[in-house]
Amino acid sequence: MTPTGDELLAMLSALANPLRLRIVAQLAGGRDYVSHLAREIGISRPLLHMHLQRLEAAGLIVGSLELSDDGKAMKYYEVVDFDLHLTASALAEAVRTLPPTDQEKP
Amino acid sequence: MTPTGDELLAMLSALANPLRLRIVAQLAGGRDYVSHLAREIGISRPLLHMHLQRLEAAGLIVGSLELSDDGKAMKYYEVVDFDLHLTASALAEAVRTLPPTDQEKP
DNA sequence: TACACCTGAAAGATTCTTCTTACACGTATA
DNA sequence: TATACGTGTAAGAAGAATCTTTCAGGTGTA
Numbered sequence: 001m002t003p004t005g006d007e008l009l010a011m012l013s014a015l016a017n018p019l020r021l022r023i024v025a026q027l028a029g030g031r032d033y034v035s036h037l038a039r040e041i042g043i044s045r046p047l048l049h050m051h052l053q054r055l056e057a058a059g060l061i062v063g064s065l066e067l068s069d070d071g072k073a074m075k076y077y078e079v080v081d082f083d084l085h086l087t088a089s090a091l092a093e094a095v096r097t098l099p100p101t102d103q104e105k106p
Numbered sequence: 107m108t109p110t111g112d113e114l115l116a117m118l119s120a121l122a123n124p125l126r127l128r129i130v131a132q133l134a135g136g137r138d139y140v141s142h143l144a145r146e147i148g149i150s151r152p153l154l155h156m157h158l159q160r161l162e163a164a165g166l167i168v169g170s171l172e173l174s175d176d177g178k179a180m181k182y183y184e185v186v187d188f189d190l191h192l193t194a195s196a197l198a199e200a201v202r203t204l205p206p207t208d209q210e211k212p
Numbered sequence: 213t214a215c216a217c218c219t220g221a222a223a224g225a226t227t228c229t230t231c232t233t234a235c236a237c238g239t240a241t242a
Numbered sequence: 243t244a245t246a247c248g249t250g251t252a253a254g255a256a257g258a259a260t261c262t263t264t265c266a267g268g269t270g271t272a
Contacts, residue, residue: 009124015197016119017260018204021111025201028194035218042207047261049220065219071269072218079194086190088134091121095131098124101148123230141248153231155250171249177239178248219268228259238249 002090005098007059011084014058019043020051024079027061031078052077108196111204113165117190120164125149126157130185133167137184158183 003011014020022041026032032040038048055061056077063077109117120126128147132138138146144154161167162183169183 005124005127009122009127012118013122015192016115016122018111018115019207019260021115021197021201022204022207024194025198028198033218034220044262045219046221046263050260068218068269070217070271073268074218075220082193084190084192086121086192087188088130088185091127092131092134095127098128101125101128125230139248140250150232151249152233152251156230174248176241176247179238180248181250213272215270215272217268217270220266222265223263224261225263226259226261228257230255230257232255233253235252236250238247240245240247242243242245 002093003084005094005096008091008094010058011060011082014055014060017051019047020055023048023051023055024060027077027079031076033074033076037077108199109190111200111202114197114200116164117166117188120160120166123157125153126161129154129157129161130166133183133185137182139180139182143183 015024019041023037026037026040034048034052035045038045041048052061052063056063059080060082061077061079063075065073065075068074121130125147129143132143132146140154140158141151144151147154158167158169162169165186166188167183167185169181171179171181174180
């Protein structure tokens with residue numbers, strides 16, 4: 001269950017942003033759809049859209065397009081139940097899966 | 107034991123970088139001084155210096171300037187024994203300590 | 213038709229990170 | 243003195259991330 005270096009980097013850089021941290025925190029209180037979430041947090045919808053993509057690409061949240069009762073297309077996002085345990089040795093473990101730094105000796 | 111939002115963001119963005127991940131991984135195997143560590147990882151010393159500062163500012167590593175037997179000033183770095191437990195609710199907890207997004211209604 | 217709500221995405225400006233290069237200072241040894 | 247090792251820092255190039263603006267599509271109701 002140790003993530004690979006790439007997976008770990010994706011999660012870390014996805015979480016290393018105040019807005020995205022807020023988004024995850026908000027979604028931790030329950031699923032929500034894009035427009036409402038944007039109003040809730042107080043940012044523009046296109047900006048939120050970008051951050052949601054980043055979080056979803058990292059596997060921290062998942063979205064599903066659903067049809068509301070009055071026929072509107074609503075995209076709901078919810079938090080994936082992740083549990084990252086970060087210690088120095090856990091990081092060292094993950095780093096092993098990374099390709100070596102390309103350094104050539106001239 | 108839950109870090110504040112700022113502390114958490116500092117740690118996350120410090121770790122969200124392949125080189126810095128490598129540095130921590132390397133130091134997890136034992137303390138080392140700057141020049142040697144730079145050769146070990148295969149990057150320039152000034153670049154490593156920058157990354158070390160970032161990691162130290164986040165509280166993940168600590169450095170100490172020591173004098174070697176032959177009188178040289180050596181800066182040794184070692185890993186701080188951190189243990190970050192990241193879950194959605196832990197993040198939500200940390201986010202509470204962040205100042206609200208400054209959004210004004212016109 | 214017009215408006216309100218929902219969705220997606222591209223283009224461009226700005227700002228932040230990252231990296232290189234070059235400099236300055238120290239001690240010990242040939 | 244010159245070289246090799248250690249330290250630090252500042253300036254500018256290059257790249258990546260962030261954010262705004264603008265556009266285009268959809269459904270339902272007045």
